[in-house]
Amino acid sequence: MLAGYIIFWILKNEAHIANVAIHPDFRKRGYGEYLLRWAIERFRKKGVATITLEVNEKNNAARNLYDKMGFKIVGKKAKYYENNDDALMLARFLE
Numbered sequence: 001m002l003a004g005y006i007i008f009w010i011l012k013n014e015a016h017i018a019n020v021a022i023h024p025d026f027r028k029r030g031y032g033e034y035l036l037r038w039a040i041e042r043f044r045k046k047g048v049a050t051i052t053l054e055v056n057e058k059n060n061a062a063r064n065l066y067d068k069m070g071f072k073i074v075g076k077k078a079k080y081y082e083n084n085d086d087a088l089m090l091a092r093f094l095e
């Protein structure tokens, strides 16, 4: 059984997180945060300066998670999702 996954890519010194998801039975146990911390550590080692991602404006769980991990809102994409929900563009800059 797969409890969760994170999908990202690195292009030169930029990383983009395409998705992070935890199986409903395993949520609220710290696994999402663990995966994100693991990815950010990997980005640091690879010399990444900027991490970007999109999140549904209505997705409070994910927004809280990214806020906790130091991501800031840098833009908005109107009607980004198939159901016409808006996306927020988030970024975190690594030293």
Ligand SMILES: CC(C)(COP(=O)(O)OP(=O)(O)OC[C@H]1O[C@@H](n2cnc3c(N)ncnc32)[C@H](O)[C@@H]1OP(=O)(O)O)[C@@H](O)C(=O)NCCC(=O)NCCS
Pocket (backbone or CB within 6 Å): 019, 020, 021, 022, 023, 026, 027, 028, 029, 030, 031, 032, 033, 034, 054, 055, 056, 059, 060, 061, 062, 064, 065, 066, 068
């Ligand atoms: C978003 C998601 C990955 C969080 O995973 P998780 O393992 O449940 O999260 P964690 O237990 O590691 O929680 C870390 C932080 O996220 C936030 N958070 C997680 N679940 C939350 C919820 N239901 N409501 C509000 N905040 C929540 C909190 O800030 C939490 O920190 P805290 O425990 O100190 O309050 C999970 O809810 C999920 O898979 N959602 C569906 C997929 C999705 O929306 N992915 C994001 C795509 S951009």
